[in-house]
Amino acid sequence: GAVVSQHPSRVICKSGTSVKIECRSLDFQATTMFWYRQFPKKSLMLMATSNEGSKATYEQGVEKDKFLINHASLTLSTLTVTSAHPEDSSFYICSASVHLAGGQFFGPGTRLTVL
Amino acid sequence: GIQVEQSPPDLILQEGANSTLRCNFSDSVNNLQWFHQNPWGQLINLFYIPSGTKQNGRLSATTVATERYSLLYISSSQTTDSGVYFCAVLNRDDKIIFGKGTRLHILP
Numbered sequence: 333g334a335v336v337s338q339h340p341s342r343v344i345c346k347s348g349t350s351v352k353i354e355c356r357s358l359d360f361q362a363t364t365m366f367w368y369r370q371f372p373k374k375s376l377m378l379m380a381t382s383n384e385g386s387k388a389t390y391e392q393g394v395e396k397d398k399f400l401i402n403h404a405s406l407t408l409s410t411l412t413v414t415s416a417h418p419e420d421s422s423f424y425i426c427s428a429s430v431h432l433a434g435g436q437f438f439g440p441g442t443r444l445t446v447l
Numbered sequence: 448g449i450q451v452e453q454s455p456p457d458l459i460l461q462e463g464a465n466s467t468l469r470c471n472f473s474d475s476v477n478n479l480q481w482f483h484q485n486p487w488g489q490l491i492n493l494f495y496i497p498s499g500t501k502q503n504g505r506l507s508a509t510t511v512a513t514e515r516y517s518l519l520y521i522s523s524s525q526t527t528d529s530g531v532y533f534c535a536v537l538n539r540d541d542k543i544i545f546g547k548g549t550r551l552h553i554l555p
Contacts, residue, residue, distance in 0.1 A: 334492075366543065370488075373550075374547075375533065375545045375546065375547045375548055376490075376533070376535075376545045378542075378543060378545075423488055425488070425490065427490075435478060435480050435492065435495040436480070436543070437492060438482070438489070438490035438491075438492075440487075440488065440489045441488040441489065441490075443488070
């Protein structure tokens with residue numbers, strides 16, 4: 333149980349385009365989903381927390397208009413990187429949780445490369 | 448805010464050896480998890496352990512909440528154990544804080 337999927341697993345795009353990444357909880361309903369960014373050989377950096385049906389809460393320094401998050405249902409959250417630039421290239425990971433104190437489960441990650 | 452420190456930052460061991468990874472945290476936490484990130488980037492839940500001791504095969508973990516640390520033990524290491532081990536805590540404000548990880552290399 334507690335499986336989280338992400339799609340796509342890898343994406344290469346041109347500078348200026350927008351990229352959407354989906355995060356799904358496959359066998360449970362997630363009240364909260366999280367989006368992380370990870371640079372090579374670094375730890376995970378929390379970007380935002382999203383709850384179904386409400387606006388995402390962004391961490392300090394993360395641009396809301398750059399990284400659009402939609403949590404349309406209890407099993408789906410999307411992250412859209414708008415007008416992507418090479419500096420947005422990174423490994424993006426989502427996680428989902430039924431309740432925060434119960435732990436979170438991670439998706440396999442999406443590797444974004446912006447040319 | 449709460450600080451999460453993991454040690455050692457890097458560890459190289461021969462296959463079959465045992466290891467202990469440590470996670471110190473500077474304040475009370477509501478939750479603590481250990482994860483293994485494999486070479487492909489997938490984070491795998493190892494333990495949800497806000498307190499006490501748990502075991503799963505060759506891995507076990509102990510969290511002493513009153514002393515603000517957790518230990519992850521790996522016995523009879525295998526090459527597939529290589530990767531980065533993260534500890535993450537949930538603080539009293541429901542913020543998730545990750546440590547910087549321990550990078551483990553198991554040599555055949």
